[in-house]
Amino acid sequence: MNPAFMKLDLDKQKNIMEAAMREFAENGYEKASTNRIVKEAGIGKGTLFYYFKNKEDLYHYVLNACLDNVFDELLAKVDTTETDFIERLKQIAQVKAAYHLEYPYDLSLLGSAFLQDDAPIPEDARQKYEKMIRLQETIIYDNIDHSVFRSDLDPEKAFRLIQWTLYGYQEELTQRLKQQDLSSIDLTPYWEEFYGYIDELKKVFYHV
Amino acid sequence: MNPAFMKLDLDKQKNIMEAAMREFAENGYEKASTNRIVKEAGIGKGTLFYYFKNKEDLYHYVLNACLDNVFDELLAKVDTTETDFIERLKQIAQVKAAYHLEYPYDLSLLGSAFLQDDAPIPEDARQKYEKMIRLQETIIYDNIDHSVFRSDLDPEKAFRLIQWTLYGYQEELTQRLKQQDLSSIDLTPYWEEFYGYIDELKKVFYHV
């Protein structure tokens, strides 16, 4: 990466980054097209290769930026002093949603990058990713009060059941909201719905 | 489609169909490559275009075959006399797993086909798909006994929570088993694990 890239208007930087992230996330490394990236970013072909020496260089830069950003803007913002498991997951969902609005392609890029076989992933990125996975683990489970679960339940199983539920809900919601511009829509009713289900979950998994 | 295709050895037919399904499912209509399809199917390029007049013709044929197959081999096999909701979903999971082993690409092709914008979908296929969705609905909810749920729960909410849970579990499992040849692996321990969670679900959602 040409260091001059850092001196660009932040807007232009962001344009290029977002175009690249989206293209890589949607098509994978091999099938991603630098032509589409420059068109989407509104820059000339030469400009892209002026700042990045080739496709792989761009991919690595984008990947590292995502990883760093997830650490600073996502994982760091979760309040791990909350000891109620369901409340903790609720909070994570909120932080994640805010993150997704600001950086729409980060998470889907990371998701695709490390599950592909054709993507050239540098060692440091792989390590950062594994560190991220471990940190995620502690963010979800650390400092959780196990005593609130119904005594006839295996807490481990309860953990996972609750997580799957919220994951399933999230998937359905993204399906429902697909194709819509999330930043221009009022999400309040969806949050209300979500809180309703959260309450129901507490009702069934916690003792009275 | 050239009617002669129907007279081929079933093996050869299946080879071609599976190769096409997989290519379409993984890449979408536009990005799917007929070259890769013939290579995967082990036939000459000319043969493919002898049986199908072009890429779109092949796509339509494959799509319709999937739809018909899902009706006959999947939806028809669910026992809707089972009135216990969780048992019903458990049974659906079993039927679906068996289906997936026999026809590995049907479901993922249908999933991708109707969520893409570049796929040319003929009217009759679209209608068949919508009929399928409606039938799916009745298969899940029809003839279900609402009285087994805890009386302090909204049954509608409980329905959805349970469904999301199983969906989330299924997603995690497919992640875990990805890249493995499902037909050569002993799935028994996974089913045992699944039944364990099923029991736990009954414990929390049904009244004692």
Place this chain on the structure above:
DNA sequence: ACTATAATTGACCATAGTGGTCAGGAGATA
């Protein structure tokens, strides 16, 4: 055995897309 027909092939086609280059232009600074 001969013939007619059906099945199958891969070299070939025009076209479009690939990642990447580079001579040159524009604008600022010295």
Place this chain on the structure above:
DNA sequence: TATCTCCTGACCACTATGGTCAATTATAGT
């Protein structure tokens, strides 16, 4: 005026695209 950074798109060699077709082989009917 000269030098430097930023930026461009025409252009390159190359690969892949969907689709064709003359030629070959297998099958069947007589």
